[in-house]
Amino acid sequence: QQKYAKKFEVARQKFKIIANKKFKETFEIKDIPFLMENLRRKEVYKFDLNKDFVFRNKITDDIILGKLNDIKFIDDISESEQFVITNLKTNQKEFLNSSIYTHFQIDLNETYFLEKKIPLTLIDIDLNRNNHNGNFLIFLDEENNKILKPILKTKLPNSIAFFKNFKEQDIFFKKKGELKISRCIDVLDASEIKGYELILTNFEITKNHEQKHLKYVIDELIIKPKRITLPIHRDRKFRESELQIIKWLINKDLLSYIYLKKPVNNVEIGFIRKINLKPQNIENYHKKTENNDKETLVLKNIFGKEIKIPYNKIELIIFEYTSAMIQIKSETSFSSRLGYKILKKFKPERILIT
Structure with missing residues (x-):
């Protein structure tokens, strides 16, 4: 890949000039930066800003x-x-x-748990x-011994700091196919990653109107960081939890990808503005098919146009x-x-399962 990238660099630059000119002529676009700002393209990087990266x-x-x-x-x-x-x-600015x-x-x-599950601090x-193979991640173990890991060969998982930041955040809990919003009350430390504990709010309210807390050891869980998937079920019993998350998305004004039940042109990208949806507990509502047809989601897409999507x-x-x-892993x-x-x-950064 690198060999051919270097070989065709001149051709690539020529193609860029032609493509840029053709794009502007075809779509009558004079200012591409202005276009990207209007498309709110920065939202893709919203949660990456002000964080450290290896490029x-x-x-x-x-x-x-x-x-x-930025x-x-x-x-x-x-x-x-x-x-x-x-x-x-x-300490210089670069582009x-x-x-x-x-x-x-x-x-x-911060602390990382790599393949041997020994806590290492990235310092x-x-x-x-002069030598790309000489680039190393430098860690300290519990006895302050330096451990070097080659950057190009090391697949780095999320640090423990990522999980500690769950505290006082909304968490998405999937149970029996249903996705619900919970709240992480606390994260308890342990000597091994599998021993860390998450304290979450319960989804259900007791008869005394009290909300109990649930405690899970990370070893019991499968954790998928950052990327949240909300399936839309045909069964109306899931409507209440779906409605809860969609209203949460409206309140947070987060960029959403809406996947449709069709083979082509099946993705709409934008910000959910409104949801017309009835929860499942309305008696006989599922029999009123004419009302089902009125259930819609209003999305302001990245082109600034509001569209209605049948739910x-x-x-x-x-x-x-x-x-x-x-x-829960066992489920x-x-x-x-x-x-x-x-x-x-x-891709250890995409999932945590012990």
Whole structure:
């Protein structure tokens, strides 16, 4: 990939000029940065700003350690976005084309549990400009021994700081196919990651109108950070919890991806503005098919247009948040747990399963 990227760099630059000109002529666009601002493109990076990342150049393998401060749009439809970062080694501002840099988040001076499940504290990153294989993540173990891990070969999971930040945040709990919003009251420390405990609010209210707390050890759970998936069921018994999350999305004004039940052109992207939906506990409501047809979701798409989407045409809704979606490990099938284990091996930042 790197070989051909370098070989065709001149051709790529020529193509960019042609594509940019053709795009502006076809769609009568004069100002691409203005277009991107109107599309609220920065929302994609909303939860990444002001965090530290390792940026890797796809072509040269050069590594930069930086804090992501902003996203800058440039007048080039092929490479319209730049990461505005503060280089943590030089303290200088830099602009990186997002199309040629991959990036992953790091938490300096925080604890990580890698393959041997021993707590390691990430204290620094050693960069060698003359040898890409000389770039290392530097950890300290419990006895203050330095441990070096090569950046290009180390798949870094989320740090413990990520899970500690669940405290006082909304969490999405999936149980028996139903997704509900809970609240994380506290996160209790342990010597091993599987021993950490989450204290959550219960979904149900007791007869005395008291809300009990639930305690889960991380070893009991499957945790999927940041990316939340809300399936829309045909069964109306799920309507109340679906309605709760959609109203939460409206209140938070989060960018949402609405997947529709059709083979092509099946994604609408934007911000949910209104939901016309009746909960399932209205007597005989499910028999009134004419009312079902009136159930709609109003979305302001990224082009600024408000569209009505029939609720029964929606497959699922996906959005990102700073917490996670969790489910009880014992309630998932063996094949699902196996799939999650494989995902953890290759992309440990996407899932936590012990």
